[in-house]
Amino acid sequence: MALKTFKRGTVAPERKEATRNQAIQKSSVPEKVYLPLAEGPGEPAKPVVKKGDEVKAGQLLAEAQGNWGLPVRASISGTVEGIVERALVSGQSGKAIVIAAAGEESSPALEPLGEKIEDLDPAAIITRVQEAGILGMGGAAFPAHIKLAPPEGVTIDTVIINGAECEPYLTCDEKIMEEKPEEIVKGLQILMQATGAKEGIIGVKGHKKKALEGLEKAAEGLPAIRTCALADKYPQGAEKMLIDAILRRRVPKGGLPFQVGVVVNNVQTAVAVKEAVLDGQSLLKRVVTVTGSGVNEPKDIEVYVGTLAAEVVEMAGGLKEEAGKVVHGGPLMGISQHNLDFPLGKSTAGLLILSEEEAHLPREWECIRCARCVDNCPMFLNPISLANFSQFDRLEDMERFSIMECIECGTCSYICPAKKPLVQRIILGKGALRAAQRKNAGRD
Amino acid sequence: MEDKKLLITPAPHIRSGDTVPGVMEGVIFALVPAMFAAAYFFGFAALQIILTCILACVVTEALWVYARKKDVRAYLGDGSAVVTGILLAFTLPPTTPLWTAALGGIIGISLGKHIFGGLGYNVFNPALVGRAFLTVSFPSLMTNWVFDGVTVATPLEHYAATEYITSYWDLFVGSIGGCLGETSAILILLGGAYLLYRGIIDWRLALGYAGTVVIFALLLGRDPIFHLFSGGLILGAIFMITDPVTSPIGRKARWVYAIGAGLLVMVIRIWGAAPGGVLYSILLMNATVPLLDRYLPDRIFGEVSKK
Numbered sequence: 001m002a003l004k005t006f007k008r009g010t011v012a013p014e015r016k017e018a019t020r021n022q023a024i025q026k027s028s029v030p031e032k033v034y035l036p037l038a039e040g041p042g043e044p045a046k047p048v049v050k051k052g053d054e055v056k057a058g059q060l061l062a063e064a065q066g067n068w069g070l071p072v073r074a075s076i077s078g079t080v081e082g083i084v085e086r087a088l089v090s091g092q093s094g095k096a097i098v099i100a101a102a103g104e105e106s107s108p109a110l111e112p113l114g115e116k117i118e119d120l121d122p123a124a125i126i127t128r129v130q131e132a133g134i135l136g137m138g139g140a141a142f143p144a145h146i147k148l149a150p151p152e153g154v155t156i157d158t159v160i161i162n163g164a165e166c167e168p169y170l171t172c173d174e175k176i177m178e179e180k181p182e183e184i185v186k187g188l189q190i191l192m193q194a195t196g197a198k199e200g201i202i203g204v205k206g207h208k209k210k211a212l213e214g215l216e217k218a219a220e221g222l223p224a225i226r227t228c229a230l231a232d233k234y235p236q237g238a239e240k241m242l243i244d245a246i247l248r249r250r251v252p253k254g255g256l257p258f259q260v261g262v263v264v265n266n267v268q269t270a271v272a273v274k275e276a277v278l279d280g281q282s283l284l285k286r287v288v289t290v291t292g293s294g295v296n297e298p299k300d301i302e303v304y305v306g307t308l309a310a311e312v313v314e315m316a317g318g319l320k321e322e323a324g325k326v327v328h329g330g331p332l333m334g335i336s337q338h339n340l341d342f343p344l345g346k347s348t349a350g351l352l353i354l355s356e357e358e359a360h361l362p363r364e365w366e367c368i369r370c371a372r373c374v375d376n377c378p379m380f381l382n383p384i385s386l387a388n389f390s391q392f393d394r395l396e397d398m399e400r401f402s403i404m405e406c407i408e409c410g411t412c413s414y415i416c417p418a419k420k421p422l423v424q425r426i427i428l429g430k431g432a433l434r435a436a437q438r439k440n441a442g443r444d
Numbered sequence: 445m446e447d448k449k450l451l452i453t454p455a456p457h458i459r460s461g462d463t464v465p466g467v468m469e470g471v472i473f474a475l476v477p478a479m480f481a482a483a484y485f486f487g488f489a490a491l492q493i494i495l496t497c498i499l500a501c502v503v504t505e506a507l508w509v510y511a512r513k514k515d516v517r518a519y520l521g522d523g524s525a526v527v528t529g530i531l532l533a534f535t536l537p538p539t540t541p542l543w544t545a546a547l548g549g550i551i552g553i554s555l556g557k558h559i560f561g562g563l564g565y566n567v568f569n570p571a572l573v574g575r576a577f578l579t580v581s582f583p584s585l586m587t588n589w590v591f592d593g594v595t596v597a598t599p600l601e602h603y604a605a606t607e608y609i610t611s612y613w614d615l616f617v618g619s620i621g622g623c624l625g626e627t628s629a630i631l632i633l634l635g636g637a638y639l640l641y642r643g644i645i646d647w648r649l650a651l652g653y654a655g656t657v658v659i660f661a662l663l664l665g666r667d668p669i670f671h672l673f674s675g676g677l678i679l680g681a682i683f684m685i686t687d688p689v690t691s692p693i694g695r696k697a698r699w700v701y702a703i704g705a706g707l708l709v710m711v712i713r714i715w716g717a718a719p720g721g722v723l724y725s726i727l728l729m730n731a732t733v734p735l736l737d738r739y740l741p742d743r744i745f746g747e748v749s750k751k
Contacts, residue, residue: 013458168458240745250746325451332456339450352457359451365464365522366564370688371646372462374695379745382694385737402744410456417462418564424454 003206005231006241009378010411012168012234012332018298019171019291024179026302027285027315032081033306034096034343035061035072036088040141042068047097053080054102058109058282061097068143070133073109075284075305078102089328089342090335096343099306110280117189117278125194125277132276133283133346138162138173138237138266139329141347144273147265148194150258156195157261160246161188161270163204163211164230164237167330170350172287173267175300177204177211180271181218187270188225190277195263200225202267203242205232234332235409239264241378253405283346290316294323294353303344309351310340324356332410365418373412373422379405383412387422390429395436398429406430464563467688468523470644474635475530475683481628486538490624496542498529500549501570508558524563528552531571531683534625535676535723536578537586544585548574568730569690572723579720598622599674600713612669626676636682645686648695649702654681656706664714677709680722690730696743697736705729 038044045062049055055074062072081098088094113128114120130145150156161184165173177184188200202219204212206229219225228246230236240251242264249260257264265273268286275281284305291298296317303312309326313319327334328342330350344351373383382401389397403426412422482490505525509516532548552574560566579586587601599622625632639645654672661668671677676684685691685705692698708725 010460244745252748253744253746255746323450325453325457327455327457331458334455334457336452336455336457337450338452354457356451358458359453361453362459362463366562368464368467368524368564368688369691369693370467370644371693371698372643374693374742375646380742381744382742384693401741402747405744405746414456414458415460415462417460417464417467419459419463421454423456 003229003231004203004245005233005236006244006378008376008380009233009235009241010376010415011232012166012414014232015168016171016174018169019289019300020174022299024172024175024287024300024302025315027304027307027312029076029101030304030307030311031101032308033075033099033101033304034084034086034308035075035099035306036094036096036343036345037062037072037083038069038094039345039347040068040070040135040143042066042070042143044095045069045072047072047083049080049097051080051082054078055080055099056109057284060109061099064130068146070130070135070143072097073133073282073284074099076101077104087342089337089345089348091338096306108280108282110276110282112280113277115278117186117193120190120193120277122194122196125190125273128276129194129273131282132272134269134272134276135283135346136266137268137272137286137347137349139333139347139349141345144265144269147258147263148191150195150263154258155261156197156258156263158199158201158247158263159188159191159195159197160242160262160264161191161200161202161267162237162239162242162264163202163208163215163267164242165205166234166237167332167334167350169291169352170289170330171291172289172300172349174208174211176267176271176287177208178214181211181214183271183274184215184267185218185222185225186278187265187272187274189222190273191263191265191270192224197263198224201246202227203230203236203246204228205230205236207232234411234414235378235407238378238407238409240407253402286344286346286348288312288344288348289350290353291350292327292353293355293358294320294325295351296320305346306343308340309337309342309344312344312351313340313353319353320355322355322357323353325354325359327352327354332414333408362419364420367418367420370417372415372417376411376415378409378411379407381406383422383426384420386429387412387420387425390425390432393432395433398433403429403433465521465523467644468527470639470642471527471683472523472530474638474644475527475534475625477631477634478534478625478628478679479530481631482534482538482624485627486624489538490533492542493536493538493540493545493624494530494533496545497533497536497549498526500546501525501529501532501553504550504553505558508554508562512558512562519562522563525553528557528570528574531569531625532574534679534683535571535575535623537623540578540585544578544582548578550574551577564689566689567733568727569684569687572684572727572730575723576720576727579723599670603670603674612673623676626679629673629678632678632682639682639686645682646691646698648698649686649691650681652699652702653685653706653709654678656703657709660707660710664710666714671710671713675713676722680709680726684722684726685729690726690733692733692736692740694737694740694742697733697740700736700740701729701733704732
């Protein structure tokens with residue numbers, strides 16, 4: 001069968017061999033975890049425990065605030081050491097609850113919602129997804145319950161599970177698809193029940209044969225669920241590109257997937273939903289790919305949320321002498337880190353450690369206007385013009401050329417023969433435009 | 445580990461292997477077959493002119509870069525001056541005196557490239573600026589097709605004088621009078637195929653240009669094959685109109701640019717008095733590029749037609 005894909009985009013090297021053929025390794029319980037009060041766009045949660053409290057894994061530590069907020073739950077059993085201000089990912093700082101490990105893992109803190117998916121109440125599923133603290137595990141950290149409750153009058157006909165994993169190096173989703181296909185399919189069924197969708201599709205790159213076979217087997221006898229084999233292109237895993245590839249529907253400019261009747265969730269999010277609804281298990285662990293030429297034993301590790309990056313890297317054999325850059329996420333969109341002193345979140349898909357040699361930026365040349373950035377931009381934008389407008393603060397031009405539609409996938413910078421930092425300039429431009437718009441709104 | 449210095453850079457953290465010098469090397473490689481044709485049909489004279497042009501372009505570029513206090517070696521390393529030199533030589537008759545060829549290179553690189561700020565900033569194709577300068581300054585030298593003691597009219601001149609149409613085979617293979625690089629259509633197309641395969645040139649530009657010429661010729665009842673393979677049209681379609689620096693970035697703008705140039709060639713060839721339709725069609729359209737890019741933005745993903 002022909003592989004499905006979107007228009008434009010590029011082919012990035014895979015570099016997944018180091019971790020692809022190993023089973024997911026389970027992490028031992030870390031000595032301490034640091035659980036930030038906020039991850040993603042929601043409001044920080046309000047702590048309900050204090051220093052010295054004994055807590056069980058899964059227990060509520062901080063209550064969700066506002067519609068978009070998520071609760072914080074203990075990822076390990078132990079003693080609350082306090083609520084500290086500390087370094088989080090990407091040089092941000094914020095409040096985090098510290099738990100020192102003690103005692104055994106405990107039974108789930110929540111009750112299963114039921115056994116038969118078709119009997120579950122959609123509203124109860126959505127509440128449970130929030131209670132369990134589930135957010136977009138592909139990296140976006142968007143609260144899952146918000147996606148599942150589109151505005152009044154919107155019909156969702158399809159739920160897509162995103163197994164594209166188009167970032168090079170990362171294999172955590174691939175391994176989850178190979179090891180837990182039944183859970184993914186059950187999670188998909190639950191998401192369909194919650195949204196009323198008639199069809200469920202799992203999008204996986206065609207060359208991930210083992211994952212596809214496992215998922216197809218797990219979906220046998222379920223006519224509403226199918227897999228879709230995708231071409232090996234970047235950024236295939238971007239929501240809009242995935243929907244276009246699978247359903248030939250284009251999310252309108254400035255819009256969201258629900259406007260074309262679709263909800264998209266990552267494979268690990270689907271597993272988390274299944275565990276929350278059918279097992280009463282909150283989102284306390286996730287699989288992270290620790291890889292790159294700067295780490296001794298690259299592997300996929302199931303880690304407890306809140307484990308420090310330094311500890312996770314030790315589980316992968318530690319840094320090599322030549323390590324020169326630590327990237328949170330994948331190589332195309334990930335953010336380089338100052339050090340390894342930050343806790344891993346629910347949306348951390350990878351820790352990529354590059355050698356010093358790979359870490360340096362390539363030499364820049366003059367732009368020869370070759371237009372490869374235009375011809376490869378999956379959003380059909382004009383990256384070089386946007387980057388130039390951004391450099392010279394030409395806000396009106398940025399707006400006229402739809403800068404806000406940039407999904408920041410980095411294809412333009414990747415492909416550029418002059419090695420211009422295109423996406424970086426565009427991101428700065430978006431920030432400048434947003435700030436100007438906010439200022440104007442304040443004046444009106 | 446704590447004292448380990450980690451490098452902080454913006455994403456993406458991996459880059460494709462393509463570089464600007466890589467692109468220029470690709471273009472030079474694609475020009476080699478046509479260089480062989482030039483050497484085959486015009487002999488040693490052709491090689492002398494090509495080398496002179498390259499040398500003139502590279503030396504002029506070096507002087508400009510030096511005068512602008514930039515790193516000469518780094519700038520010359522991009523290879524673009526060599527491309528300009530070869531392309532300029534390809535537009536010259538085999539009888540061109542070497543000093544004239546060199547002058548074309550000096551003017552092309554100076555007035556065509558460096559007064560705009562060098563590679564990437566020039567509005568006009570430097571090789572064509574050099575050639576246009578020679579055409580207006582030394583018109584008789586630029587239309588002197590006497591070679592090996594025999595006067596050979598170019599197919600277009602022959603046609604203008606007697607409506608004689610050169611055989612398609614001769615046009616295609618290149619055993620015709622003409623400038624160095626524009627005689628053998630098949631070897632130019634071979635280079636073009638390589639450039640397309642490498643993703644260095646855009647088929648839209650080549651097709652838009654050549655396609656417009658064919659359609660225009662058909663509409664006027666002229667011989668489309670003759671128009672396609674005579675003059676510098678194939679050379680222009682593969683190596684000139686596709687020059688990234690002087691063609692638009694936007695896709696819609698690229699189509700308008702290429703079709704506009706195609707129309708101009710035919711207007712000049714059919715109603716114009718001077719030869720050099722390809723030369724002026726591209727130079728004139730070069731001037732429109734900034735405006736085309738500015739006022740013809742492409743429709744983006746998920747944008748609904750405004751019709």
